[in-house]
Amino acid sequence: MRYIFMSIVAFGTWLLWSGHYTLEHTLVLAIGILSCAFVVYLAGRLSIVDEEGYSIHLIWSLALYIPWLIWAIIKANIDVAKRILNPRLPIAPRIVRVTGTQKTDLCRVIFANSITLTPGTVSLDLDEEDIVVHALTKEAADDVQSGDMDRRVTTALEQ
Amino acid sequence: MFIAAMIGILVTMALALCRALLGPTVYDRILSVNMFGTKTVLFIAVLGFLTDRPDFLDLALIYVLINFIGTLAVLKFVTYNDLGADPEEQNRT
Amino acid sequence: MTIVDILSWICLIPGCILCMIGGLGLLRLPDFYSRMHGGGITDTLGASLVLLGLMFQGGLTMVTVKLVMLLVILLLTSPTSTHAVGKAALTSGLKPFLGNPDNKGKNEHD
Incomplete structure (x- = not known):
């Protein structure tokens, strides 16, 4: 089949x-x-x-999630672009751990890819529970640690 | 009007090339070559519109796939010194 | 100048500017891990805006279908390769630059 x-x-x-x-x-x-x-x-x-x-059922939930992701990407892009153009280069790179609450591998990958797609945060490593994230600024690190994106991926894709 | 877009993309490619030449570590170079490839895809797409030959988009589609596989292949070769290596086996030993 | 032309200009020009900012970031940022973010800008919003501008030019034809596929493939592969490069650098033991003063004691990874 x-x-x-x-x-x-x-x-x-x-x-x-x-x-x-x-x-x-x-x-x-x-x-x-x-x-x-x-x-x-x-x-x-x-x-x-x-x-x-074979996961066609995900298409409808992705349709809900993707517009929010695009909006987050646009906001983060403008923020990082401003920081690069600023002559003083106001960055504070740091490495944080984020816990993903997704159960299936596919949803975990979608979550990690969303983190990387958003400028300012890059997922460096995945293990059983946590995702190691390199963040360019304190705000980006706080944002990803607040778990907003994690909740959205879980509620949108695993219902 | 496409000329302006092409100049912008060319400037980006030049910047990426600078970083590839300067880059202190090998990963910097891989990163900038990957970005150079992405910008090449955009460049081919815009060039197709400039010369009014949208067939160029097929080339862009192929290039984006080759760029991805090529980056991963170079990365694997740099990391394991062997293109046929099994990463999980290497971690176990 | 039709309205479609203006719309495609509105997408193409900021896309190119964002690409150039990303390239500048690739040169300016201090270490490898932060340079990944500079590359990320050009890969996401820059490339999307340029392709969106071209889609307006293409109209509802085969060309636009191909551009959409190009955008989808680009958005799927670019974070994957960025993640792969970052992970390889991390496993090879490349130390991130964390030299900013307000960062002391907050590095939870160590």
Whole structure:
């Protein structure tokens, strides 16, 4: 079932990007189908065809989370840009630990990626409970430690 | 109007290149080369619009994937000195 | 000058300026770990704004679909590679610069 789903997604992407919708160029179409089959075989050999690649249910909750993330990114971008342009360079880099309350691996990765996407904070290391975060300023460190983003990821994606 | 955008991206690429040449550690260099690649993708996209050939976007799509894999490959080679190494095995020993 | 042109200008120019600020940050910031943040600016908002400006130019065509895919791939891969570089530097034992006076006793990682 997952293999069929993955094949359909791969072939759909191929169709979209190549633009060969008609049966005019049979050879090109055959090569496309062959390459999709090869990609699915390779994915099966890497054993990455599992539940995580199949999580369509996340799309709706992501639609709620992403606008908030974009707003956070814009605010953080302006803040970091101001600090870089400031001649005195008012930064106070520090390393903090943040506890993620997510249960699944996928949600943890989404949380860590969100931290990195927001300028001013970069996730350096992940272990069972904590995420080691390098923050450029005290405000960014406080912001990520307040757990606001963590709560949003957990409530949006794990309901 | 795309010329201005291209000049801006070129300036950024030059700055990244400066850091890649100056960078005290190897990670600085990898970081700036990665950023250089990202800016190349933007540059190709804008160039496609400037010359009115949107086909260039296909090249940009390929380049962004190669850039990602290339960065990870160089990083793995620098860290483990072996492209075929298994990181988890190395941690166990 | 149509309204779409103006909108795409509004996106393209700040995008390029943000890219340049990020490049400047890459040069100015004192150590490797803070330079990652400088690179982050250009990767997120800078690249997004430039691609958004191009999307306005593309209109509702195949070109815009490709630009959206480009943006999605860029936003998925760039934090991953930044994290990979940072983690490699951390495991190799590169010490972060924490020399600011108001930072004493707050470094919880040690």
